[in-house]
Structure formats: C-alpha cells, structure tokens
Amino acid sequence: xxxxxxxxxxxxxxxxxxxxxxxxxxxxxxxxxxxxxxxxxxxxxxxxxxxxxxxxxxxxxxxxxxxxxxxxxxxxxxxxxxxxxxxxxxxxxxxxxxxxxxxxxxxxxxxxxxxxxxxxxxxxxxxxxxxxxxxxxxxxxxxxxxxxxxxxxxxxxxxxxxxxxxxxxxxxxxxxxxxxxxxxxxxxxxxxxxxxxxxxxxxxxxxxxxxxxxxxxxxxxxxxxxxxxxxxxxxxxxxxxxxxxxxxxxxxxxxxxxxxxxxxxxxxxxxxxxxxxxxxxxxxxxxxxxxxxxxxxxxxxxxxxxxxxxxxxxxxxxxxxxxxxxxxxxxxxxxxxxxxxxxxxxxxxxxxxxxxxxxxxxxxxxxxxxxxxxxxxxxxxxxxxxxxxxxxxxxxxxxxxxxxxxxxxxxx
Amino acid sequence: xxxxxxxxxxxxxxxxxxxxxxxxxxxxxxxxxxxxxxxxxxxxxxxxxxxxxxxxxxxxxxxxxxxxxxxxxxxxxxxxxxxxxxxxxxxxxxxxxxxxxxxxxxxxxxxxxx
Numbered sequence: 001x002x003x004x005x006x007x008x009x010x011x012x013x014x015x016x017x018x019x020x021x022x023x024x025x026x027x028x029x030x031x032x033x034x035x036x037x038x039x040x041x042x043x044x045x046x047x048x049x050x051x052x053x054x055x056x057x058x059x060x061x062x063x064x065x066x067x068x069x070x071x072x073x074x075x076x077x078x079x080x081x082x083x084x085x086x087x088x089x090x091x092x093x094x095x096x097x098x099x100x101x102x103x104x105x106x107x108x109x110x111x112x113x114x115x116x117x118x119x120x121x122x123x124x125x126x127x128x129x130x131x132x133x134x135x136x137x138x139x140x141x142x143x144x145x146x147x148x149x150x151x152x153x154x155x156x157x158x159x160x161x162x163x164x165x166x167x168x169x170x171x172x173x174x175x176x177x178x179x180x181x182x183x184x185x186x187x188x189x190x191x192x193x194x195x196x197x198x199x200x201x202x203x204x205x206x207x208x209x210x211x212x213x214x215x216x217x218x219x220x221x222x223x224x225x226x227x228x229x230x231x232x233x234x235x236x237x238x239x240x241x242x243x244x245x246x247x248x249x250x251x252x253x254x255x256x257x258x259x260x261x262x263x264x265x266x267x268x269x270x271x272x273x274x275x276x277x278x279x280x281x282x283x284x285x286x287x288x289x290x291x292x293x294x295x296x297x298x299x300x301x302x303x304x305x306x307x308x309x310x311x312x313x314x315x316x317x318x319x320x321x322x323x324x325x326x327x328x329x330x331x332x333x334x335x336x337x338x339x340x341x342x343x344x345x346x347x348x349x350x351x352x353x354x355x356x357x358x359x360x361x362x363x364x365x366x367x368x369x370x371x372x373x374x375x376x377x378x379x380x381x382x383x384x385x386x387x388x389x390x391x392x393x394x395x396x397x398x399x400x401x402x403x404x405x406x407x408x409x410x411x412x
Numbered sequence: 413x414x415x416x417x418x419x420x421x422x423x424x425x426x427x428x429x430x431x432x433x434x435x436x437x438x439x440x441x442x443x444x445x446x447x448x449x450x451x452x453x454x455x456x457x458x459x460x461x462x463x464x465x466x467x468x469x470x471x472x473x474x475x476x477x478x479x480x481x482x483x484x485x486x487x488x489x490x491x492x493x494x495x496x497x498x499x500x501x502x503x504x505x506x507x508x509x510x511x512x513x514x515x516x517x518x519x520x521x522x523x524x525x526x
Binding site (some may be wrong): 081085390 | 525
C-alpha cells in the first residue's frame with residue numbers, strides 16, 4: 001500500500017521535474033531571442049520590466065490552461081467551440097491560426113538562419129530540408145520522445161545565462177530595469193519593442209499546446225497543485241534565459257545599435273565565451289527554433305482538429321488521425337513558403353510577434369470566460385487578480401501593437 | 413432535463429468504437445401537434461455548419477455546401493451525454509468519415525503513413 005503510494009509520489013515528482021526542465025530548455029524561440037537582443041541593444045535594461053510583466057501573465061495563462069484540462073478534461077479549443085458555438089469559435093480559431101502560421105515561419109526561418117551562419121549556404125536553401133525533417137518527426141508519430149529530447153538539447157540555451165553572469169552586469173542597474181519606465185528616447189520604437197517582448201512571451205499557441213498535452217496525459221483535479229508548481233517555476237526559469245539574452249545584448253552592443261538581422265546578432269556571445277561563443281549562439285538559435293517549430297505545427301493542428309472534432313494526438317499514426325496530419329502538413333508548407341520566397345527571417349519574426357500581441361484579446365477573452373464558468377472549472381475558477389492581470393495585459397499588448405506596428409513599419 | 417444548446421450542440425461525438433468523428437453541428441427538431449418540440453436527429457456536416465454562419469460568409473461557400481452530404485444520427489442512437497456524446501453507430505459507414513477515409517487510403521502510399 002505505502003509502496004504504491006510512494007511509487008506514485010516518485011512518479012509525480014519525476015513528472016514535475018521533467019516538466020520544469022522541458023519548459024526551461026524549450027522556453028526560448030525565435031521571437032524571444034530576437035526581441036530580447038533588439039531590446040537590450042537599443043535600450044539596455046530599460047525594457048526588462050516588460051519581460052517581467054509578460055512572464056507573470058504567462059504563468060497565469062499556463063496555469064489556467066492546465067487547470068482547465070485537469071478539471072474539465074477539455075482542451076481550450078474544444079471547450080471554446082462547445083461553450084461559444086461554431087460561428088463565434090471561428091473568430092479566435094482563424095485569428096490565432098493565421099498568426100501562428102506566421103510564427104511558424106519565424107521559427108523555420110530561425111533554424112534556417114542558424115544553418116546559414118554555420119555553413120554559409122543561404123537560409124532559403126535550408127527551408128525545404130528543415131521542413132521535411134520537422135514534418136518527418138511529426139509524421140512518424142514519435143513526438144512524445146522528440147519533444148523531451150529537443151527540450152533537453154535546448155539546455156544549450158543556458159549558454160546565454162552563463163554569458164550574462166560572466167559579463168558581470170551591475171545589479172543596481174538590472175534591478176532598476178525591472179521597474180516600469182517610459183522611453184528614454186524614440187518612444188515609438190521603445191513601445192514597438194515592448195510589444196515584441198509581450199508578443200513573444202505570450203504567444204497564444206503556447207497555452208493551446210499546453211492544454212492539449214495536459215488532456216492527453218489525462219490530468220485530473222489532483223494534478224492542479226503540481227500544475228501550478230510547474231507553470232510557475234518552468235516559466236520563471238525560462239524567462240530568466242530571455243532576460244539573460246537581453247542583458248548580454250545590453251552589455252555587448254553599443255547602446256542604440258539597431259540589430260536588423262541575425263548576422264549582426266551572431267557575435268553576441270563572443271565577448272563572454274570566446275571561441276565557444278559563435279558555435280553556442282548558432283546551436284542555441286537553431287535548437288530553440290527547431291523545438292518551437294515542432295510545437296507550433298502541432299498546436300495549429302490541435303486547434304483545428306479539436307475545434308472540428310477530428311481525431312488528434314501527438315503520437316497518433318497518420319492513418320488514425322488523417323485530417324489532423326493534413327493540418328500540420330499544410331501549416332508547415334505555408335510557413336515554409338514564406339521562408340523560401342526570401343522574406344527576411346528577423347523581419348518575419350518581428351511582424352509575427354507584433355501580431356501575436358495584437359491577437360491576444362481574441363485568444364484570451366473567451367478563454368477567461370471559460371475559466372470563470374463553473375460548467376468547466378467547477379469550484380476552481382479564476383481569482384479576481386488573475387482575471388484582471390491577464391485581461392489588462394492582453395488589452396495593453398493589443399492597443400500598443402495596433403498603435404506602434406504602423407509607426408514602426410513607416411519609420412523602418 | 414437537457415438544455416439542447418448548452419449540453420448537446422457543438423459537443424464532441426464518439427462512435428461505437430470511440431472514434432472522434434466530428435462535433436454536433438446541428439439538431440433536427442420536430443414540432444408535434446400540441447406545439448411541443450421533439451429531437452429527431454443530430455447532424456454532422458459542412459452544410460449544417462455553413463447554415464449556422466452569417467449569410468455574407470456562407471454565400472461564397474455555397475458551392476461547397478451543395479457538394480457535401482450531411483450525416484444524420486437518429487436520437488435513438490444516442491447512448492450517453494457527458495463531456496462527449498457517445499452514439500451507437502459506426503462512423504466509418506457515414507458520410508462524416510468520407511474525407512478521413514479518403515486521406516487514410518492516400519496515406520497508405522506514403523512511407524510511415526500506415
């Protein structure tokens with residue numbers, strides 16, 4: 001009896017640790033790397049507070065999607081379709097799907113840029129091979145394994161943290177960056193980068209993806225405390241990496257330097273890590289974007305299949321989940337096409353993150369309604385603080401995006 | 413007492429073997445002589461889905477509506493209403509499975525597709 005309980009406890013402990021490690025290793029992606037580098041290079045530490053705000057909001061959202069899955073056994077997409085009906089559901093579905101395809105293009109582009117930096121062969125040439133590898137991993141249905149493998153490889157992104165520590169940032173300046181401030185100069189660009197950081201931290205695909213995983217792992221109400229723990233620590237540790245990228249960029253680049261391409265960003269780690277700096281940057285960029293590309297492809301297919309009631313699953317064989325497999329295939333083809341035609345990967349990333357921010361209310365408001373509906377979350381609804389925080393940040397991100405995106409496009 | 417829109421419409425459908433084969437896209441009602449409505453069947457299909465969309469959105473897709481067949485599930489086939497709705501039919505014999513079956517056959521020719 002007690003042996004059985006102990007074994008269950010150990011298993012849970014292992015799952016929690018694995019959850020934290022994979023969120024840590026899988027946190028960085030094209031958007032967070034790009035926005036942190038640009039923010040650090042142009043404004044030093046003064047945008048750190050936006051990253052902090054975004055992370056607190058992300059923890060709340062991830063915790064919510066896990067809680068929804070644990071209590072109702074619904075994914076976000078299926079609960080939304082059921083609760084709001086088909087016509088309304090199409091609105092968040094199409095909005096989030098369109099932005100996620102662009103995000104996927106940013107991730108595929110990031111992998112291709114890493115390969116270009118490593119080999120000198122132009123990024124466009126890598127797009128199709130990269131797509132085939134991502135597609136193959138999903139098609140052969142081994143994602144459960146691959147996800148953990150890629151997240152463990154993603155621990156190479158710890159290089160950013162090591163670099164940040166070795167550069168000995170002034171603690172007082174760091175701390176003051178965590179306090180909200182307004183732009184020291186060029187406020188249009190400042191708020192555009194704030195939007196990029198919020199969009200990169202709060203990409204909607206993340207919480208749709210998380211809820212699908214929780215339903216697949218058959219979480220129940222007993223898992224709610226563990227979920228809160230994983231969400232809080234996994235996302236905090238992950239965000240520390242994004243902060244480290246920002247800090248390194250702040251210390252390495254001349255203040256105000258515009259980083260307009262990944263080539264400019266490539267020497268980021270050289271000051272701190274010497275000869276290892278360049279290969280580590282390339283590996284971190286490539287692996288982080290590759291892991292994210294797998295997740296975004298699946299998240300897109302999840303949303304569509306769950307919304308229309310088709311079979312789905314990260315390890316489902318294509319013949320058992322045919323329309324699901326077609327969904328990620330088409331998403332990958334569309335995203336890869338954007339890379340093949342030669343759109344600049346960093347430009348696509350910036351645009352994708354701004355649109356992620358702009359689409360937040362669409363993705364988040366119906367979700368918040370679900371999280372306050374006893375039909376779905378029973379006696380575990382959101383508290384006032386979580387509702388206010390998430391709604392506030394989503395509206396702020398959207399308004400800032402709608403104002404600063406046109407300004408940046410005109411200015412740039 | 414079931415609230416049709418809250419508890420049935422847009423619910424996940426599971427067939428007799430537990431296959432996810434769609435959502436409840438529509439509910440067919442019959443008005444009896446005394447005026448009381450009665451559920452005749454549930455519907456799954458693109459035509460039913462399009463019928464629920466605003467006119468301006470559905471109209472350009474009218475060609476698609478004409479080319480699809482709607483699956484009707486008689487109310488007698490409904491086994492249980494919970495998080496999902498279980499029904500006593502084999503989904504693979506219904507039009508709702510047509511695209512899935514066609515794709516499955518296609519996938520059999522692609523390595524790893526089986």
